[in-house]
Amino acid sequence: MSEELLKLEKLAVFHGSFQALWDVSLVVRSREIVALIGANTSGKSTLLDTISGFLHPSKGTIEFQGKDISGMDPFKIVDIGITQVPEGRRIFPDLNVLENLILGSYNRRARGEREKNLERVYTLFPLLKSRKNQQARTLSGGEQQMMVIGRGLMSSPKLMLLDEMSLGLAPVVLGELYKALREIRERGITILFVEQNVRQSLQEAERAYVMESGRVVLGGDVAELREEEKIRKAYFGV
Amino acid sequence: MIDLISTIIMGFLLGGLYALIALGLSLVFGVMRLINVAHGDIVVLGSYLGYAAMTILGMDPILSLFFGIPLMFALGLGIQKFFLNRAFKVSMEAPLIIAFGLSIILQNIYQIIWSPMSRGLTTSYALKSFNIGEIYFPLVYILDFSIALVVMIFLREFLRRSYMGRAINAASQDRKAAQLMGINTDRVFAFTFAIAMALAGVAGICFGLTFPFVPTSGMSFLIIAFGVIVLGGLGSILGTFIGGIVFGLTQTLGSYFFGVNAQLLVAYLMVLVVLSIRPQGIFGRQG
Ligand SMILES: Nc1ncnc2c1ncn2[C@@H]1O[C@H](COP(=O)(O)OP(=O)(O)OP(=O)(O)O)[C@@H](O)[C@H]1O
Ligand SMILES: [Mg+2]
Numbered sequence: 001m002s003e004e005l006l007k008l009e010k011l012a013v014f015h016g017s018f019q020a021l022w023d024v025s026l027v028v029r030s031r032e033i034v035a036l037i038g039a040n041t042s043g044k045s046t047l048l049d050t051i052s053g054f055l056h057p058s059k060g061t062i063e064f065q066g067k068d069i070s071g072m073d074p075f076k077i078v079d080i081g082i083t084q085v086p087e088g089r090r091i092f093p094d095l096n097v098l099e100n101l102i103l104g105s106y107n108r109r110a111r112g113e114r115e116k117n118l119e120r121v122y123t124l125f126p127l128l129k130s131r132k133n134q135q136a137r138t139l140s141g142g143e144q145q146m147m148v149i150g151r152g153l154m155s156s157p158k159l160m161l162l163d164e165m166s167l168g169l170a171p172v173v174l175g176e177l178y179k180a181l182r183e184i185r186e187r188g189i190t191i192l193f194v195e196q197n198v199r200q201s202l203q204e205a206e207r208a209y210v211m212e213s214g215r216v217v218l219g220g221d222v223a224e225l226r227e228e229e230k231i232r233k234a235y236f237g238v
Numbered sequence: 239m240i241d242l243i244s245t246i247i248m249g250f251l252l253g254g255l256y257a258l259i260a261l262g263l264s265l266v267f268g269v270m271r272l273i274n275v276a277h278g279d280i281v282v283l284g285s286y287l288g289y290a291a292m293t294i295l296g297m298d299p300i301l302s303l304f305f306g307i308p309l310m311f312a313l314g315l316g317i318q319k320f321f322l323n324r325a326f327k328v329s330m331e332a333p334l335i336i337a338f339g340l341s342i343i344l345q346n347i348y349q350i351i352w353s354p355m356s357r358g359l360t361t362s363y364a365l366k367s368f369n370i371g372e373i374y375f376p377l378v379y380i381l382d383f384s385i386a387l388v389v390m391i392f393l394r395e396f397l398r399r400s401y402m403g404r405a406i407n408a409a410s411q412d413r414k415a416a417q418l419m420g421i422n423t424d425r426v427f428a429f430t431f432a433i434a435m436a437l438a439g440v441a442g443i444c445f446g447l448t449f450p451f452v453p454t455s456g457m458s459f460l461i462i463a464f465g466v467i468v469l470g471g472l473g474s475i476l477g478t479f480i481g482g483i484v485f486g487l488t489q490t491l492g493s494y495f496f497g498v499n500a501q502l503l504v505a506y507l508m509v510l511v512v513l514s515i516r517p518q519g520i521f522g523r524q525g
Binding site for chain 2: 079091095099104107110151
C-alpha cells in the first residue's frame, strides 16, 4: 500500500453557527483517484474548501504529507502542492486563455516550471493551445472546464481537488475530461474528485467515499462499494 | 469664438486632474468593493504634505513627491494591514465605518495643524501662462494633464505586467479564484490601498498647484471622483480618464453658457443623463 498523501481525521467544520461537517475522516494515498460522492448539500464542497484552507476545522486534523495543515491560509495550501478546481469553474472572464493559465502558476514554486507546465497542459488539451488568445468568457462550458483543469495543473500540484466538473456538460465532453484525469494521474498527480453521479464516479475512481448530511457514511474500493446495500438503496433504488 | 475654444481646452486639461483624483477611489472599489469615503481627505493629505515640504523644507511641491509617494504608500500599507484587513473579516460594513472615521480624523488633524485658512502650493511656474496663437491658458493645467497621463499609463502597465499587478487584477475579478491561484489577497488588498494612497498623493499635489484648498476640501474631491467614476464606468483606467475629461468639459462649458454658479450643477446633470442612458458608464462593461 502506498504512502498516505492526505489524511483527514474527525473533522468538525462550521459555517458560522451551522455545523456542516461532523466527524469526517478520510484518506487519499499517493497516485490514487478517489471519488467523493453525495447528494446536494451533503457537505462535499465544504470538505474541499476546508482542505483548501477557506474554512478551518474546529475539531480534528488535516495532514498533508505527514504535516498538519489545518490552520493554513488558502494561498499557502497552493504553495505546498494542493490545487482545487472549484465548483462553477470560476474562470477569470476578462482574461484570455493563456492569461488564465499563467495565473495558475502564480505561486513561487511553480513560477520556474511555467514553460514546462504550459507544454504539458497543451499536450493534454490541444484545443487550449489553438484558443490561447480567446477571451475566457467566450469559451463553451466544456472548454472552460478544460481551461480550469489546465490552470490547476499550472501550479505544479501533488494533489488535485475537483468539484463537480460534470455540471452542465454533455456525456461526450465528460468522457474526454475523465480521460484527461487518468493521464494527469499517470504523471504522478493524485486526484480527489467530487460528484453527484454515483454510477459514473464508481467507474472512474479506484476508491470512493460517500457523504450524507455532513458525514462520511461509507468508504472503500469501488468494487466493494458497488455491492454495498446502502448505495444501491440510496442511488439505484433496488 | 476664441473664448469657447479656450473653454473647451481648459475643460479637457482640467479633466486630466479630475481623472487623477478619481483613480484611487476607482481602484479601491474595483478590487475590494469598498467605497473609500476618506479618499477625498487622503487627496487633501497629499496637498498638505506638499505644503509642509514647501513651507518647512523649502522644497518644490513636485520634487517633494520623491518623498511624498513612498510616504503615502507606506501609510496606505499600514492602514490596510492594521485596520481595514481586520475590519473586512468582521463584516462588509466595518471597513466603511473605519473609512468614515479616518475621514473625520484627517479633517481634524488638518484643522489643528494648518488652521481652517485656505492654502495653496504657489510656485513661480504655477502662475505662468501658455499660449497657442491668441489662446492663453495657465501652464499649470498642462502640467496637471501631463502628470495625470503619465501616472495613468504607468498604472496601466504596472497592472498588466507585474506579478502584483496581475494579482490585483485577478482578485478584482474573483477573489476566491485568486486565492485558489495561490494569491495572498490580504497582501493584494494592502498593496492596492497603498497604491491608491500614492495616487491620491500625486493628485493632491496637482490640485494644490492649481487651486487653493482647505481642511474640508476632501468632501468636494470625493463628490467629483464619484461623478467621474459614474461617467467613465468602474474598472478601467481608460474609462476613468474619459470620465474625467467629460466631467471637466461639462463643468467648464456649463460655466461658459450658464455662469460660474451653475458649473457643478451642469456637471451633475450630465452624470444623471449618462446614468439614465448607460447605467454602466460610458466605458463600463455591461452587467
Ligand atoms: N457560506 C455558507 N454559509 C452557511 N451555510 C453554508 C455555506 N456554504 C454551505 N453551507 C451549508 O452547508 C451545507 C453543505 O453545503 P455544501 O456546499 O458543502 O454541499 P455540497 O455537497 O457541495 O452540495 P452541492 O452538491 O449542491 O454542491 C449545506 O447545508 C449548505 O447550506
Ligand atoms: Mg458543492
